[in-house]
Amino acid sequence: MKKILAIHTGGTISMSLDDQGSVVQNEKNPIDNNAGLGLDDIEVENDELLNLPSPQMTPATMLQVKNRIQQAISDGIDGVVVTHGTDTLEETAYFLDLTLPNTIPVVVTGAMRSSNEIGADGVFNFKSAIQVAASDAARNKGVLVVFNTGIYSARYVTKTHTTSVDTFKDPIYGTLGTVDHDQVIFAQQLIGSEYTEINHVVDGVYMVKAYAGMTGTLFEAIQAAQPTGVVIEAMGAGNLPKATLPAVQSLLDAGIPVVLVSRCFSGYAQPIYAYTGGGIELQSMGLVFCEQLNGPKARIKLIVGLSCGKSGYALQEYMSNALS
Numbered sequence: 001m002k003k004i005l006a007i008h009t010g011g012t013i014s015m016s017l018d019d020q021g022s023v024v025q026n027e028k029n030p031i032d033n034n035a036g037l038g039l040d041d042i043e044v045e046n047d048e049l050l051n052l053p054s055p056q057m058t059p060a061t062m063l064q065v066k067n068r069i070q071q072a073i074s075d076g077i078d079g080v081v082v083t084h085g086t087d088t089l090e091e092t093a094y095f096l097d098l099t100l101p102n103t104i105p106v107v108v109t110g111a112m113r114s115s116n117e118i119g120a121d122g123v124f125n126f127k128s129a130i131q132v133a134a135s136d137a138a139r140n141k142g143v144l145v146v147f148n149t150g151i152y153s154a155r156y157v158t159k160t161h162t163t164s165v166d167t168f169k170d171p172i173y174g175t176l177g178t179v180d181h182d183q184v185i186f187a188q189q190l191i192g193s194e195y196t197e198i199n200h201v202v203d204g205v206y207m208v209k210a211y212a213g214m215t216g217t218l219f220e221a222i223q224a225a226q227p228t229g230v231v232i233e234a235m236g237a238g239n240l241p242k243a244t245l246p247a248v249q250s251l252l253d254a255g256i257p258v259v260l261v262s263r264c265f266s267g268y269a270q271p272i273y274a275y276t277g278g279g280i281e282l283q284s285m286g287l288v289f290c291e292q293l294n295g296p297k298a299r300i301k302l303i304v305g306l307s308c309g310k311s312g313y314a315l316q317e318y319m320s321n322a323l324s
């Protein structure tokens with residue numbers, strides 16, 4: 001019999017609707033008793049590690065989850081499920097993907113409707129995640145996100161809708177697979193995987209989104225805060241308004257790594273344009289293009305890279321390698 005560890009961290013999956021119609025936290029997690037799962041051939045052990053709405057997750061709490069999983073791997077567990085709030089689920093999932101060895105299945109899930117709402121999706125997603133975590137086919141696929149029958153790579157998956165149960169999508173590659181009743185089916189392989197050992201996380205990695213008419217003000221404020229790194233969600237394929245350039249140059253001159261992604265929902269950030277503020281100029285200034293990641297994920301990767309001591313060329317290579 002496969003043994004799966006379910007690590008609960010909070011979020012709507014652990015919450016319920018009160019008499020006023022507000023979604024509130026519970027002291028006792030309603031899904032940690034395995035009731036109604038109907039999975040007699042899988043042993044599930046529950047660990048209430050955290051009980052946080054996911055906007056309160058931080059890189060430090062992500063590290064706590066990573067350390068708990070690493071301990072479970074040493075203890076010989078067959079697979080791990082992490083339940084999590086959906087707002088920052090993609091960040092924790094990618095953090096785990098970057099920092100855990102790619103061996104046993106590690107599956108992150110959550111819910112969009114709290115436990116006592118009509119059509120609550122928590123138990124269904126929890127069951128699907130356990131099925132994937134217990135599946136041999138899910139090994140060596142990196143950290144996975146299972147939601148509303150879809151199986152996604154943690155590297156690309158993102159929350160696309162504020163309330164729909166069909167919120168998680170991979171805008172570049174689609175699903176890796178699906179959970180259909182008792183079957184776990186994979187249609188795609190994971191290409192490339194790299195894991196980085198860390199035992200602490202750096203602070204001071206900021207993220208800012210570009211907009212029409214942007215000037216250097218936000219970059220100056222960030223520089224005044226003595227950042228360890230900056231991620232910019234640039235426009236289109238990777239361009240910035242020219243009024244931002246002196247302040248961005250000043251960050252680079254101070255030796256602060258500045259990573260560029262696109263603010264577009266899908267596609268790749270690439271140095272294509274040669275006009276002032278275009279990607280070609282930004283790359284020659286020293287900004288690092290991070291091709292396929294969205295802003296929050298590029299920020300997680302920069303935190304992981306800096307936390308394991310990477311700098312200079314090694315950090316640039318790490319950030320621009322699309323397959324880790």
Ligand SMILES: NC(=O)C[C@H](N)C(=O)O
Pocket residue numbers: 010011012013052053054055084085086087088110111112113
């Ligand atoms: N659906 C959810 O889990 C959203 C909730 N605000 C959270 O992330 O904790």
